[in-house]
Amino acid sequence: xxxxxxxxLWFILLVSVWLAGGALAxxxxxxxxIRMYAGDYTPRERTQSDRWDPPSYLNVLAQEYKKxxxxxxxxxxxxxxxxxxxxxxxxxQYQAGRxxxxxxxxxxEVNRHYxxxxxVNLKPYLEKxxxxxxxxxxxxxxxxxxxxxxxxxxxxxxxxxxxxxVGTGIYxxxxxxxxxxxxxxxxxxxxxEIQRKIQAAGYIPFAFPMAGxxxxxNWSLRVIQDMILDSKLPEIKxxxxxxxxxxxxxxxxxxxELVRAIKKGVxxxxxxxxxxxxxxxxxxxxxxxxxxxxxxxxxxxxxxxTGRAAMLYDTSxxxxxxxxxxxRQFEFGVFDFPRIxxxxxxxxxxxxxxxxxxxxGAGSWTVAATTIEKGIVDQVIDWLMFITAPQNYIPLANxxxxxxxxxxxxxxxxxxxxxxxxxxxxGVFRIESFYRGLTVEYxxxxxxVLQEYLTGRKNLExxxxxxxxxxxxxxxxxxxxxxxxxxxxxxxx
Amino acid sequence: MxxxxxxxxxxxxxxxxxxxxxxxxxYPAASAVYHSFFQWDGAxxxxxxxxxxxxxxxxxxxxHVSAINIVKFIIGRVALNLVFPLLAxxxxxxxxxxxxxxxxxxxxxxxxxxxxxxxxxxxxxIYHPYDGLLNQLLEAVGLGAWRRAWLGDFETALxxxxxxxxxxxxxxxxxxxxxxxxxxxxxxxxxxxxDAAAVDGAVSLRRxxxxxxxxxxxxxxxxxxLTVINTMESYVPVMVMTGGGPGVSSMVPGLYLxxxxxxxxxxxxxxxxxxxxxxxxxxxxxxxxxxIKSYSEAEP
Numbered sequence: 001x002x003x004x005x006x007x008x009l010w011f012i013l014l015v016s017v018w019l020a021g022g023a024l025a026x027x028x029x030x031x032x033x034i035r036m037y038a039g040d041y042t043p044r045e046r047t048q049s050d051r052w053d054p055p056s057y058l059n060v061l062a063q064e065y066k067k068x069x070x071x072x073x074x075x076x077x078x079x080x081x082x083x084x085x086x087x088x089x090x091x092x093q094y095q096a097g098r099x100x101x102x103x104x105x106x107x108x109e110v111n112r113h114y115x116x117x118x119x120v121n122l123k124p125y126l127e128k129x130x131x132x133x134x135x136x137x138x139x140x141x142x143x144x145x146x147x148x149x150x151x152x153x154x155x156x157x158x159x160x161x162x163x164x165x166v167g168t169g170i171y172x173x174x175x176x177x178x179x180x181x182x183x184x185x186x187x188x189x190x191x192x193e194i195q196r197k198i199q200a201a202g203y204i205p206f207a208f209p210m211a212g213x214x215x216x217x218n219w220s221l222r223v224i225q226d227m228i229l230d231s232k233l234p235e236i237k238x239x240x241x242x243x244x245x246x247x248x249x250x251x252x253x254x255x256x257e258l259v260r261a262i263k264k265g266v267x268x269x270x271x272x273x274x275x276x277x278x279x280x281x282x283x284x285x286x287x288x289x290x291x292x293x294x295x296x297x298x299x300x301x302x303x304x305x306t307g308r309a310a311m312l313y314d315t316s317x318x319x320x321x322x323x324x325x326x327x328r329q330f331e332f333g334v335f336d337f338p339r340i341x342x343x344x345x346x347x348x349x350x351x352x353x354x355x356x357x358x359x360x361g362a363g364s365w366t367v368a369a370t371t372i373e374k375g376i377v378d379q380v381i382d383w384l385m386f387i388t389a390p391q392n393y394i395p396l397a398n399x400x401x402x403x404x405x406x407x408x409x410x411x412x413x414x415x416x417x418x419x420x421x422x423x424x425x426x427g428v429f430r431i432e433s434f435y436r437g438l439t440v441e442y443x444x445x446x447x448x449v450l451q452e453y454l455t456g457r458k459n460l461e462x463x464x465x466x467x468x469x470x471x472x473x474x475x476x477x478x479x480x481x482x483x484x485x486x487x488x489x490x491x492x493x
Numbered sequence: 494m495x496x497x498x499x500x501x502x503x504x505x506x507x508x509x510x511x512x513x514x515x516x517x518x519x520y521p522a523a524s525a526v527y528h529s530f531f532q533w534d535g536a537x538x539x540x541x542x543x544x545x546x547x548x549x550x551x552x553x554x555x556x557h558v559s560a561i562n563i564v565k566f567i568i569g570r571v572a573l574n575l576v577f578p579l580l581a582x583x584x585x586x587x588x589x590x591x592x593x594x595x596x597x598x599x600x601x602x603x604x605x606x607x608x609x610x611x612x613x614x615x616x617x618x619i620y621h622p623y624d625g626l627l628n629q630l631l632e633a634v635g636l637g638a639w640r641r642a643w644l645g646d647f648e649t650a651l652x653x654x655x656x657x658x659x660x661x662x663x664x665x666x667x668x669x670x671x672x673x674x675x676x677x678x679x680x681x682x683x684x685x686x687x688d689a690a691a692v693d694g695a696v697s698l699r700r701x702x703x704x705x706x707x708x709x710x711x712x713x714x715x716x717x718x719l720t721v722i723n724t725m726e727s728y729v730p731v732m733v734m735t736g737g738g739p740g741v742s743s744m745v746p747g748l749y750l751x752x753x754x755x756x757x758x759x760x761x762x763x764x765x766x767x768x769x770x771x772x773x774x775x776x777x778x779x780x781x782x783x784x785i786k787s788y789s790e791a792e793p
Contacts, residue, residue: 087755087756088751088755091535091755094536095535095536112758113536115537116534116536116537117536210645210739211644211645211735211736211738211739212736290622290641290642291622291623291641291642291645292642292645293642293645293646293738293739294620294621294622294642294643294644294645294646294650294735294739295622295645299621299623303623308623439757440756440757441753441756441757441759444752444756444757448738448739448740448741449740451738451739451740452647452739452740455647455739457647457740
């Protein structure tokens with residue numbers, strides 16, 4: 001090939017790329033494409049491997065929106081699971097300037113990343129009227145106050161609108177309970193006793209997954225810790241006043257208060273009262289069946305739905321799934337986590353178990369900062385306003401059947417979600433240190449040591465020595481990351 | 494003159510490849526070395542910390558455990574990739590019927606096209622504590638006492654991941670080509686050498702160790718180096734099968750690097766892990782390169 005031919009080929013290639021780019025820009029002037037990551041709400045067709053109906057209602061909303069705004073197309077991005085894969089995906093997408101124009105991401109994740117400049121501050125938009133809600137003068141007025149409060153970042157802005165309310169409960173197999181002759185327990189002692197009987201009858205009492213997602217362990221420890229440290233919470237908070245339960249995670253003991261308590265030694269893994277939660281969890285672990293360290297949530301669910309395990313701790317997201325799963329051949333019910341009493345622990349005050357949940361379901365909406373550069377931010381906000389209008393959001397939530405939208409007007413919501421919503425309204429856990437409370441790294445470190453403790457590879461002293469060290473590292477890291485110089489001054493460092 | 498013009502055109506055509514190589518390979522590597530001296534979250538501006546990441550790395554207990562694990566992993570995978578595909582290649586090489594040899598070749602290489610993720614999920618199910626094939630097989634042959642949660646047991650999790658892919662003829666990833674490479678090597682040995690060996694009385698095992706093995710030494714070296722590099726870099730099997738657990742019993746440096754970067758926002762520290770891994774890899778491959786001499790490289 002001659003030099004002239006080669007140069008000609010290069011020239012043709014460059015012109016083609018330029019022309020294609022121009023054509024694309026021209027098309028973009030006329031058409032707006034909103035790339036949306038809807039998480040659990042991602043619409044898709046039912047496949048042969050599905051044992052229940054996947055959600056599809058966002059397709060309906062997108063079509064209705066298209067009728068109102070013919071130049072706007074909503075492109076749904078595929079759902080990414082599990083959480084750690086999602087974390088990687090979202091990080092790389094945003095860093096490459098390809099973050100979803102409208103996404104859903106947990107408030108704690110958004111708070112971890114907001115300093116990177118990925119998100120639009122939604123506060124000014126919430127002050128504007130929502131044109132899709134009749135008579136609305138201020139968009140914020142349609143949301144529950146808790147949703148708005150949960151979405152506020154440490155800098156006071158609002159980079160996420162967390163509208164998905166989720167609750168948890170212990171699902172149980174009514175048939176097994178009837179066969180064994182036990183009732184849903186109210187106290188921890190009763191809980192242990194019915195599990196002993198269920199195990200003796202040849203069933204796995206509790207499908208407890210400790211591989212993959214760490215949710216079941218985290219929820220359990222949050223609930224147990226809240227009850228066991230009930231008498232100590234005023235000291236941890238630093239006010240001396242009783243710490244009340246609300247619907248908002250982190251409103252009891254904030255991250256900063258927890259860090260202060262760690263640095264002052266008030267919250268410590270070496271404290272026998274703190275260690276009590278590990279002892280109770282270990283006591284419980286004898287009923288999780290062999291191999292719980294290799295059970296992921298799907299495998300645990302399968303043990304429960306096939307009638308081999310009698311109980312499963314899960315969210316409101318499992319109701320519809322269990323109801324429609326053709327593997328299930330039994331009746332199921334849900335009960336609240338049992339109360340820990342003096343009969344089981346000297347540190348119990350008799351306070352009831354808190355709910356685990358809150359505004360942490362899918363529907364924690366974020367808008368990418370790149371939408372400003374692309375000139376489509378107003379259109380994306382308009383689409384979000386359209387979705388969150390009650391006449392659209394309620395059928396969307398019912399179609400999925402997992403979460404209740406954090407709206408004030410919940411008329412028409414699936415009544416099966418009501419017990420979960422009620423439990424969350426009664427108040428969620430006041431202190432959290434196993435997942436979002438400190439750092440992700442600490443949560444992993446703690447979890448690994450916990451596994452060694454539960455299986456007897458480390459005794460309580462060895463485990464808590466290690467946990468305490470990790471906890472202090474996490475506290476120092478958070479002080480540095482957040483620039484809590486006032487805290488340093490208070491601590492005299 | 495004409496040759497010069499052709500050469501220039503040729504360079505012009507390989508320019509995009511070099512540009513991609515620099516942009517996608519050398520630049521990230523150089524960036525990792527640079528950022529390993531920073532406390533950096535991967536997005537915002539980092540803070541220069543000198544050698545602090547390297548000091549932390551050598552004190553990190555998880556790194557110590559994962560370093561031991563990766564040595565076990567490499568030894569295990571090297572043994573499996575050197576022995577089993579070679580045995581299979583040797584057997585197929587000696588099948589006299591052309592049609593049968595072709596059939597065996599196809600059957601033994603077909604699993605290469607199965608996506609790695611499918612293989613991993615399949616093995617995860619095989620190791621399942623309740624419904625897994627392995628435990629059911631053990632039960633069926635009267636070894637029920639050996640049943641266990643293979644991936645959830647501190648003693649077995651790492652070895653279960655190392656041992657996945659039975660019968661190990663077509664391993665996962667690029668190791669899957671080991672069988673074909675060995676077979677190609679055996680088929681390229683001149684017929685006269687076998688005839689001469691036969692005259693000298695070298696048959697069966699003696700022929701294998703004295704003739705065939707030395708003649709395919711370069712293939713063995715290639716598989717050895719590829720396996721070491723792939724195993725050292727690879728973290729997906731561990732991530733999918735055990736997540737590095739239980740505890741850190743199956744943690745490997747690659748997975749810890751990934752977690753440090755993407756889950757803990759410690760891209761500077763992750764870069765330091767990557768730099769150390771690269772240096773170790775370079776040393777190990779150089780030693781392997783020099784310690785095994787192929788037939789053509791051997792002293793006369």
